[in-house]
Amino acid sequence: MSAGDLLHVVTDDTISESRKRLGKALIWGSFAAMVAAFAFCALAARGTVSVELENWRPALYGYLVWATCLCIAQVVVKGEQGKRTLFILPATLFVVAMVIFPLIFALTLAFSNWNLSAFDGPQFNGLDNVRQMWADPFYWNALKNMVWYTLAILVEYAIAFGLALILSSQIKARKFFRVAFLLPLMLSPVAVSWMVGKSMLEIRFGPISRLARWLGWDRPAFFSDPEIARFMIMAMDAWTFIPFMMIMLLAGLQAIPREVQEAAKVDGASGWRGFWEVTFPLMLPVSLTAILIRIIFKLKLADIIINVTSGGPGGATDSVTSFIFREYRDRSNVGYGTLLALFYLVLIVLAITVFMKLVDRWMNPRY
Structure with a gap:
């Protein structure tokens, strides 16, 4: 082996026992300091100690000190192996700080009564929020609406696939139609809700409402009837995001x-048979990816509903996200809204997991 090749060989370091003890002391000492900082902030928040803190900044400093000492200790204890760990460990600690800690804070709020209009802070109320959620018909109606909104993705997928097939064929002005079909995706859902829902579908002066009256519909109230209002929300959301699925399917084709x-x-195998036996099976990976991403976007549906109907009439168009938004904004009920959001998060994780399992079994059948 040449001398140049030795530069790429990583050898195990000979770490002395005293150096290992120093590294472990650095880890556990900084960890104890972090725990003490969190305990002090918790006691100050409950009023147990006389010191008043504006926020939990000492706990943040404690976590930063522990994270820094943990990274240093990896090199002290493991040598060259510890340097490899530093490629991953800081990112992991950042994810913990940005995801795990807020989740723990949200769990404490979920079992608390905290109304922003009141002068006192969050007060632990046990399972009262859970009982309120089980007895809340508007929340369960919003969950039922989300089932219908999600099932509408199948229709969106069929339309997007049809458009992708047309644009992949040799038609005239193909480049123009590709740009034209992508225009709705370039618009913000808020802009779509105001341009279509608040303007074109306005009951008195909207051009679509005038056309409906001219065709014989006396009172074209698109958002007064629950079923029609729900369909219009689906249509506006589909018009915005069908181009997203279309462009993914077009790339696959x-x-x-x-x-x-x-x-x-x-x-x-030509025509329908060629599509069903050749094109569609080859497009399954792209199709499932487009559907999964669309489901994720659909589960966050709120902006169109908030701007057009505010969940009405009578909560008929509410999504879970729009309902939770109004729980925060209109009722200032942070504790109850946080519990609803966490319960919805659990349902999303379970649903996506089941979906991925079913897709895996379908794509890779085990005999």
């Missing part, structure tokens, strides 16, 4: 080798 399609035509 263009990635299919022409030789495969030509071979299928030679074998007699």
